[in-house]
Amino acid sequence: MTITDHLIIAPILIPLFAGGLMLVLDGRRREVVTIISILSTLALLTVAIALLMASMEEDPARTVRVYLLGNWPASFGIVLVADRLATLMLLLTATLGCAVLLFALASWHRAGSYFHPLFQFLLMGLNGAFLTGDLFNLFVFFEVLLAASYGLALYGSGRARVSASLHYIVINLAASTLFLVGVSLIYGTAGTLNMAALGERIPALDPSERRLFEIGAAILGVAFLVKAAAWPLGFWLPTVYAAASAPAAALFAVMTKVGFYVILRVGSITTEASGGASMLFGEGWLFAIGVATIGFAAIAMLASQDMGRLAGYSVLVSSGTTLAAIGLGGTGMTSAALYYLVSSTLTVAAFFLLVELVERGRTPADDVLAVTLEAYGAEEEEAEEEEEVGVAIPAILAVLGIAFLACALLLAGLPPLSGFIAKFALISNLLGQHWLTGGGIVSVQGWILLFVIIVSGLTTVVAVTRAGMRTFWTFTERELPHVRGLELSAVALLLFICVVLTVQAGPIMRFMQLTAHGLELGRPYIGAVQAQPGAAPLKQERAP
């Protein structure tokens, strides 16, 4: 085993030890805790980059790397698997973690206790969920990340947060029980929970067991869709995200993507294993649910009065678009969906951070005022405006305004930033797959998705522009937000990565295509895991 093979477990161990160490130190040495947090997050970023580099090797045997804990064979022990998709998600998480930490360091990490440990444990849960190779460990890591997320959702306390978290916790506990029911049904029929071993056993199931297995998989799918906040199951999300503190909400942006990741992963293995006969997470349903999510979120965006909820609904648009895109299937669509996923996660996180900066210094009374202005206040405003003619927009508002504009362009998918490229790739694949190359006609589903994506872009423009005008162009009495350099640089970092995604779109898209192609096959993943020898199972040679 080389050092890069052991690196696979580092994304779980680093935050675990860092978080544990902080709990020991906390309350006495705030500076030390902060430094540990910074070091750990940077180390995570380095490890993620190293793993991604390693997964880009040409040799197909090296792209899927397997780590056996305790060197038990994969069907008995715990197994971690790092392939392109997993390392891509690791890198996304680590990048987001760095930006969020940068933002939190300015002031938020002093707003309550235990920000840093919770932050590290959330990263640990996320990384573990991306790396794990069996379903029960997936459940354990889900619980780790959810437990940390409950803490972060409550972080800063206050009535709105506690009441929103109450709903959040109940819904996720209920989803976890569904998860367990699904997992145990799968174990009861297939006799294993290792994803690769499952891939091999599914074809061997007899029809009655197959039916039960599919019921189990469907229940599991519902649990994942709750996490991905798909349409009928996602009502909790905007309230919780809007109530959560800004760094927590920005980090939560990647949490909905865990559900999406698992659907993609499990779907790829089982579809390949059964020769396409049994689509694990029925593709027609996934597409319909995705489209319904986009539609619901696009309408809700228009109706939302404050910017926090607006950002929450943009999370829903993003998860709906990715679900619908993978629901249609095909390597091209999956790779475009992955690009969209990276771009939209970073954008939404930047938007959450920005919203907090803009809304800072605003009291609940101001929110009520804003709503009343919306309803009645057009005339009042005009009268005021005449007195204020000639007052320049303060510099800090101008900077925030530019960042807000960039976020709006990214969210709506307008040129020139990566949001546009992502949507363009989706639509071009949609047309290319069925129309431009084949000479056929775009299917009804294709037209629906095309229409929904474009309309959701339009409603995003309308909703975000309205919110922006109300914030930046109306002269209210409120004081200017006090913004620190660190906070601005966190937003700038996220937006800068989106710019890099735009400029380097070619190579990144090729990487996404390779990733999607690897998923399409499924077989290399199963093969790599099963080929790991591990230690020979213990012989029964003990004396009686």
Add this chain to the structure above:
Amino acid sequence: MELVISITIGVLGGSGLWLLLRPRTFQVIIGLSLISYAVNLFIFSMGRLRVGAPPVLLHPSVPGDLEHYTDPLPQALVLTAIVISFAMTALFLVVMLAARGLSGSDHVDSAERGP
């Protein structure tokens, strides 16, 4: 035995679900606990119900297969699930009390609805 276990799981799950949909936070937490009991029993039963079969290896002379032993894995899974659901219930209890303290109401929406 299968019938008894199924009825137990059904009754626990059904009453848990009913309580989960009630408006008081206390009812919700009891409902969640009942559902988690039902799920734990369900996981346990997925290893097939056997009487008098141990889950740990006894003696080298007894072959180590499922003819002579019960499947130990679901029991290990149940153990993990119990610990996790217990911890989550405790956490939920704290949040519930905080919500009660902050809003002065034990309604799940933190406010009474209607007259």
